[in-house]
Amino acid sequence: MRDSRVGFGLLGAGLIAPFHARALQASKVAELVAAADLDAARLTRITDTFGCKGYSSLEAMLEDPAVDVVSVITPNHLHADAVLKAAAAGKHVLIEKPPAMSLREVDEMEAACGKAGVKACVTVQCRTRKAVQAIRGALAAGRFGKIYHADAYMKWFRSTEYYRSDAWRMSRRSGAGVTIQQAFHYVDLLQYLVGPAKTVEARMTNLAHPDIDVEDTLLSFVTYENGAQGVVQASTALWPGTDVRIEINGENGTAIMVGERVDTWKFREERPEDKEIRTYGSAAVQTGATGAADLGFQDHQVVIDDMACAILSGREPMIGLASVRPTLEWSLAMYLSAKSGAAVTLPLLDESAVW
Numbered sequence: 001m002r003d004s005r006v007g008f009g010l011l012g013a014g015l016i017a018p019f020h021a022r023a024l025q026a027s028k029v030a031e032l033v034a035a036a037d038l039d040a041a042r043l044t045r046i047t048d049t050f051g052c053k054g055y056s057s058l059e060a061m062l063e064d065p066a067v068d069v070v071s072v073i074t075p076n077h078l079h080a081d082a083v084l085k086a087a088a089a090g091k092h093v094l095i096e097k098p099p100a101m102s103l104r105e106v107d108e109m110e111a112a113c114g115k116a117g118v119k120a121c122v123t124v125q126c127r128t129r130k131a132v133q134a135i136r137g138a139l140a141a142g143r144f145g146k147i148y149h150a151d152a153y154m155k156w157f158r159s160t161e162y163y164r165s166d167a168w169r170m171s172r173r174s175g176a177g178v179t180i181q182q183a184f185h186y187v188d189l190l191q192y193l194v195g196p197a198k199t200v201e202a203r204m205t206n207l208a209h210p211d212i213d214v215e216d217t218l219l220s221f222v223t224y225e226n227g228a229q230g231v232v233q234a235s236t237a238l239w240p241g242t243d244v245r246i247e248i249n250g251e252n253g254t255a256i257m258v259g260e261r262v263d264t265w266k267f268r269e270e271r272p273e274d275k276e277i278r279t280y281g282s283a284a285v286q287t288g289a290t291g292a293a294d295l296g297f298q299d300h301q302v303v304i305d306d307m308a309c310a311i312l313s314g315r316e317p318m319i320g321l322a323s324v325r326p327t328l329e330w331s332l333a334m335y336l337s338a339k340s341g342a343a344v345t346l347p348l349l350d351e352s353a354v355w
């Protein structure tokens with residue numbers, strides 16, 4: 001840690017790496033010191049563009065004392081192994097979503113970080129949006145009354161070229177497929193806002209990418225532990241892709257976020273802050289609907305800055321592994337339900353049949 005900035009090393013120099021790099025460049029508490037990738041051309045693109053050191057392996061980057069945090073931004077099935085190695089080397093970890101492919105791996109990661117005394121956080125960055133925090137505040141204040149419905153509608157588009165751009169994007173075991181890859185963010189928001197799922201039913205289809213063997217469309221029902229019900233509809237088949245909608249309906253109010261903006265904010269009892277909350281967010285901010293790189297880095301920066309501040313002050317980061325575990329559990333339950341055709345009740349006691 002130099003000049004009280006926390007040093008980050010990116011493991012993975014692919015599609016999402018420039019977003020992490022830009023967020024780190026803009027940060028006042030964190031800095032990009034290195035990147036590592038097996039692919040020399042990708043690595044050079046990041047090191048040349050952002051002026052950081054380059055390593056050809058995680059192991060080499062772990063030797064660098066300037067790296068305080070390893071940002072694990074490799075394909076999904078590779079996260080767990082990297083986290084275990086980074087923690088053993090005494091490095092903190094910032095992990096892209098989904099944190100891993102199984103609950104067993106998440107538990108191992110959590111235990112390894114605890115044993116090594118390092119911090120772990122997960123980039124489910126949508127939680128940091130002002131609209132989401134406003135909904136969370138209204139829920140905590142009881143403004144919705146009893147929650148009846150909490151839904152996510154993600155009608156996005158990804159081209160066949162996107163799926164073909166890397167082998168892992170076409171492989172379920174590597175964490176491809178709309179449910180665990182794209183919809184994870186919005187299942188996470190529902191879990192974060194309304195609570196864990198109790199029972200899920202799901203149907204998965206491939207509507208528009210016949211050459212590729214993963215689901216591009218998910219239709220799912222959920223009953224939450226608190227008795228509310230909901231729908232998760234997610235697709236990457238629906239050209240041109242429209243902004244995600246998160247809808248929360250309670251006996252005393254309704255809030256709808258579209259993209260990152262507050263679209264609807266109505267409560268039986270109006271409060272002074274409501275007028276301003278209705279202005280939160282902007283339709284001009286891209287949130288990934290039309291392409292994998294159609295998004296800003298600001299939400300990532302909030303998570304990265306929080307992680308750096310957590311390290312500097314000794315507190316826990318705001319998005320720890322344990323808080324994302326129920327999102328993974330819900331996601332895995334949807335895969336099991338789609339396979340069996342039956343409803344799945346949580347907790348998942350046996351995840352061996354998921355992949």
Ligand SMILES: NC(=O)c1ccc[n+]([C@@H]2O[C@H](COP(=O)([O-])OP(=O)(O)OC[C@H]3O[C@@H](n4cnc5c(N)ncnc54)[C@H](O)[C@@H]3O)[C@@H](O)[C@H]2O)c1
Nearest residue numbers: 012013014015016037038039042073074075076096097166
């Ligand atoms: N939070 C978000 O909004 C968001 C958006 C996109 C992607 N992601 C996540 O980021 C992660 C990476 O996605 P991506 O689209 O950038 O993937 P990508 O395939 O474009 O990049 C991954 C990189 O990791 C490298 N790599 C693989 N194995 C490695 C190893 N053992 N050592 C070093 N490098 C290795 C690959 O060569 C590749 O360059 C995934 O977990 C994905 O879910 C998150």
